[in-house]
Amino acid sequence: MSETEIVRARGITKRYPQGTRALESVDLVIHQKARFVLLGPNGAGKSTLIRILSSLSRADSGQCRVCGLDPLRDERQLMERIGVVTQDNDLDPHATGEDLLRFQCRLFGMDRGSSTHRAQELMELFDLSEHARKWVKTLSGGNQRKLHCALALVHRPQLLFLDEPTVGMDPEVRARFWESIRRINHEECTTLVLTTQYLEEAERHADQLALLQAGRIAFRGTPASFLRLYDRPNNGTIGRSSLEQGYLAYLGEVNHAAR
């Protein structure tokens, strides 16, 4: 693992008990400070890969190092270096947003004063200050999602996994959310690994992407290099297609080959 690598996975394979193949010999390298997006249709294995890299799940075979650590052997040290935003909002509905953030800070060893300060900082970053004292269960879906992200950031992780982070957010909230995430990437040099079904988000915010198809990596590179391969604009102008158009063109080819 070189100094600039933050994730290195080799031969990751995972099958679910019913025999469903989730991942098949996945090799992946992600460099520090990257904004890395995992694309793929539903069930392609994106969330499974994130769960394995963040120690929430165990691969059947293969090796991986995340932040220089083995996710299964060094899970407690790993938790101090990574932040994870899973697809579901993992929130205690019977607490206020402010209480949850402060408590999360305390779990990471901060004292009361620092916890209060960091909680306020994150609430400002995610525009949650006016909802700080509300019960989590009364917050809108979008605000719950933002709070979920804020919780993953309390300890300033080196690496942030975001699994479909903007589901349930309206366009304005989503734009402000990405502004906050980009700021974290720029100012705190946090590496981002995300999955999304909003391809315009991937195009705008990612500098690296990997395409998962039926548990295998079908493409790895920059969005621009992906578009060079699958440039199929609607208006016939070469070099003008969006990532979404390129992705649909790719899926068309995959489906055609399958027939």
Add this chain to the structure above:
Amino acid sequence: MLLVERAILRTLRRPAAPLGGLGMSLFFLAVYSAGIGGVGFLPQFGDGGYLAFLFPMSLVSLAMGSAAGAGQSLYDDMVSGYFRRLYLSPLHRWTFVAAPIAADAVATGLGSLGILAAGLLFGVPVRFGAMSVLGLLLLSLLWGVTLSAFSAGVMIRTGRPEGARIVTSTVFPLVFLSTTFMPRELITAHWLRAVSWANPVTYLLEGMRYLLAGTAPAEYLLIGLAFSFASAGAALAYALTGTRRVLV
């Protein structure tokens, strides 16, 4: 400590289970004592009468009422997904389960003190004064931890809320198959007398009686303590090792 603090705060926010357990225990004590307390003049009940004989039942049933708290608390965190958020923190995983068990123990301890205070008020004798109170508290706590940890262990392994209830409903018959209401010599059915010999709950109750009116021999207290420590240890081991298997 942070997680214990959170678990205690949650119990305080939803006090129905511990308060319900306390209320039921005092109710049973009052009703049974009033209903069949007339037999208390028999020599087998000693100087304390029927109230002192029945008193350990209220401590045992209180622990049974408070024991579902840890399982319920874990279930709530698993359903909301917050358990996964805890999992993604640098804490030891066993602490997520130990904390609600500790909160149950606090609830059981406070409830037991309340019942003991009520018992003293109504003249229940404590043979060794403060030492008896401490001994009763210890037995009650160990019994509470046993039930709480088993229910938390079942919950964490199965992820099903019935887990907590399964433990209570399994243990509930043991209370009736022991010397809860009558001394062994007065139990008429031979089979019940035999079962009560083998039933460890009998020794828990008799150990408490040794500390109260002294109607049981000291060996029963030792057996009761040994059983309580062993069962609490086994239950804790079962619950705390369950976090290795939990699906988040």
